[in-house]
Amino acid sequence: MTPVGNRDIRAxxxxxxxxxxxxxxxxxxxxxxDWDTKPFLYKVYPDLPVTLLPRxxxxxxxxxxxxxxxxxxxxxxxxxxxxxxxxxxxAGLTKKKTHPGGGEMHFRAAPxxxxxxxxxxxxxxxxxxxxxxxxxxxxxxxxxxxRLRAGDFRxxxxxxxxxxxxxxxxxxxxxxxxxxxxxxxxxARAYRHLFWDSGTxxxxxxxxxxxxxxxxxxxxxxxxxxxxxxxxxDAEKEVSLELVPxxxxxxxxxxxxxxxxxxxxRTIPLSSSEVExxxxxxxxxxxSLVESDELRTVRxxxxxxxxxxxxxxxxxxxxxxxxxxxxxxxxxxxxxTRQFSGQPISAEALSTVLFHATRGIPADFLPAPGRRLVxxxxxxxxxxxxPSGAYCYWPEAHGVEMLASGDFRRQAGYLCLEQALGADAxxxxxxxxxxxxxxxxxxxxxYRLANLEAGIIGGRCYLGAYAQGFGASxxxxxxxxxxxxxxxxxxxxxxxxxxxxxxxxxxxxGIEVPLQIAKP
Ligand SMILES: Cc1cc2nc3c(=O)[nH]c(=O)nc-3n(C[C@H](O)[C@H](O)[C@H](O)COP(=O)(O)O)c2cc1C
Numbered sequence: 174m175t176p177v178g179n180r181d182i183r184a185x186x187x188x189x190x191x192x193x194x195x196x197x198x199x200x201x202x203x204x205x206x207d208w209d210t211k212p213f214l215y216k217v218y219p220d221l222p223v224t225l226l227p228r229x230x231x232x233x234x235x236x237x238x239x240x241x242x243x244x245x246x247x248x249x250x251x252x253x254x255x256x257x258x259x260x261x262x263x264a265g266l267t268k269k270k271t272h273p274g275g276g277e278m279h280f281r282a283a284p285x286x287x288x289x290x291x292x293x294x295x296x297x298x299x300x301x302x303x304x305x306x307x308x309x310x311x312x313x314x315x316x317x318x319x320r321l322r323a324g325d326f327r328x329x330x331x332x333x334x335x336x337x338x339x340x341x342x343x344x345x346x347x348x349x350x351x352x353x354x355x356x357x358x359x360x361a362r363a364y365r366h367l368f369w370d371s372g373t374x375x376x377x378x379x380x381x382x383x384x385x386x387x388x389x390x391x392x393x394x395x396x397x398x399x400x401x402x403x404x405x406x407d408a409e410k411e412v413s414l415e416l417v418p419x420x421x422x423x424x425x426x427x428x429x430x431x432x433x434x435x436x437x438x439r440t441i442p443l444s445s446s447e448v449e450x451x452x453x454x455x456x457x458x459x460x461s462l463v464e465s466d467e468l469r470t471v472r473x474x475x476x477x478x479x480x481x482x483x484x485x486x487x488x489x490x491x492x493x494x495x496x497x498x499x500x501x502x503x504x505x506x507x508x509x510t511r512q513f514s515g516q517p518i519s520a521e522a523l524s525t526v527l528f529h530a531t532r533g534i535p536a537d538f539l540p541a542p543g544r545r546l547v548x549x550x551x552x553x554x555x556x557x558x559x560p561s562g563a564y565c566y567w568p569e570a571h572g573v574e575m576l577a578s579g580d581f582r583r584q585a586g587y588l589c590l591e592q593a594l595g596a597d598a599x600x601x602x603x604x605x606x607x608x609x610x611x612x613x614x615x616x617x618x619x620y621r622l623a624n625l626e627a628g629i630i631g632g633r634c635y636l637g638a639y640a641q642g643f644g645a646s647x648x649x650x651x652x653x654x655x656x657x658x659x660x661x662x663x664x665x666x667x668x669x670x671x672x673x674x675x676x677x678x679x680x681x682x683g684i685e686v687p688l689q690i691a692k693p
Contacts, residue, residue: 179616184459192362193652212354212443221319230257232501233384237640240380240500241529246388251343251420253303263378283374286366291354298344325427333399340426342418351411361452372628391536392416397461460617476541486572492528496640510644513597513675517555526637531568546623550603552585589648598673605666627670634672644677
């Protein structure tokens with residue numbers, strides 16, 4: 174594999190095709206899990222100074238749906254308490270479950286493939302009340318920050334992202350991923366998961382920020398190596414994925430020319446040995462931006478033409494504006510549904526999820542509100558008053574285009590990698606994208622971003638479902654078969670992610686087994 178640049182888009186295509194699941198590939202994979210090397214779920218810096226986060230912090234009180242649909246923070250001040258809340262509802266340890274035979278499972282605020290939680294969160298802060306300026310790592314296990322660098326590095330972030338507003342934000346969260354935590358189970362396909370899983374966390378983070386009135390937006394174009402260096406990451410193993418500037422700083426922006434001398438803080442190894450997946454590193458390298466000029470050209474500068482909407486869309490019932498459950502309650506009560514009952518959800522409930530999940534993302538890769546990279550296809554198994562069948566959802570018109578009518582439960586289960594969750598759900602939402610034009614526009618970086626957008630919308634689907642009292646799960650799938658199923662409509666597109674919604678057999682969403690809500 175010869176290293177190539179962001180503009181050589183054969184690389185993303187090659188990665189995508191080589192990591193596609195098919196009926197044959199899963200049977201031929203031969204991969205078995207080595208439980209002796211299962212990576213530890215927490216990154217531990219034993220030698221760094223610790224700042225405990227306050228355990229009394231505000232819960233986002235706003236109704237879940239309202240928080241999901243709010244994009245302008247009201248200008249509330251970022252304090253250590255609101256920072257603690259944002260970190261907890263994005264990446265916090267929210268539940269512990271003890272297995273009957275012993276052993277404990279830890280669950281986090283957002284769903285994550287295989288509960289492997291490879292996404293780490295760092296804070297690059299200016300001077301805040303009760304927190305001195307610095308670069309910190311968030312440790313969800315003991316709910317504290319550990320300081321990697323002292324001083325104000327917001328200017329450096331602004332330079333790395335060619336973004337003048339970043340230095341004026343009170344702090345910026347940086348989401349990173351440790352490859353091995355996910356490749357241990359999912360091998361090279363894990364690279365896709367980095368964006369699905371950071372996407373579900375960003376769904377929580379953006380809604381929590383809105384709920385607390387703190388301005389937040391998503392920055393995805395930056396010179397990768399500069400951010401990795403700032404965070405002192407071993408970039409062969411852990412890489413920066415996204416930035417989220419938060420709040421507005423009361424103090425003047427810092428100087429941009431602070432030095433980021435290399436530092437090598439000690440960390441505890443995740444497991445006794447690790448397996449390398451060169452394809453993952455390759456995909457990251459070819460979608461990295463190496464200089465500011467490249468970044469300026471790749472960032473979308475004009476909104477583009479709106480799509481023409483087909484005639485004969487079936488209108489959905491009006492979405493609810495409120496679900497009656499606060500965002501904090503929804504996130505704490507959430508847990509991926511492990512078995513659906515097959516019972517229907519209402520058309521209004523589906524309409525509400527689809528509407529609120531697709532109102533837009535305040536992100537630099539989307540040139541205008543209402544633009545998106547991914548398309549939502551549905552297999553309706555059991556939704557009251559909506560005939561079972563295959564559909565394409567048009568967010569602009571909040572209507573669905575029927576592609577085929579009929580009972581496709583069996584096919585839905587098959588497409589979701591033969592998992593019963595796909596067949597028993599009320600509805601499956603399949604995220605597809607026309608990768609060709611996306612890569613033409615954004616280079617290989619577009620591959621990251623299309624997967625990320627699917628993860629964010631999927632994460633919002635979870636929130637919308639749990640807010641209304643039913644369940645959800647992310648699912649993986651057979652790539653080519655999904656596209657064939659929705660073709661000819663989906664011809665030329667690629668399948669990126671699946672989220673299924675429906676009624677849990679346990680009735681109460683999220684509380685499927687007695688769980689102890691973890692006190693941070
Ligand atoms: C992107 C994504 C893909 C997932 N894929 C599957 C899947 O294929 N099968 C499954 O049973 N669960 C799947 N899940 C659910 C995870 O296993 C679940 O989020 C994880 O175990 C943590 O549990 P929690 O969501 O209840 O907190 C997926 C979740 C996400 C976010």
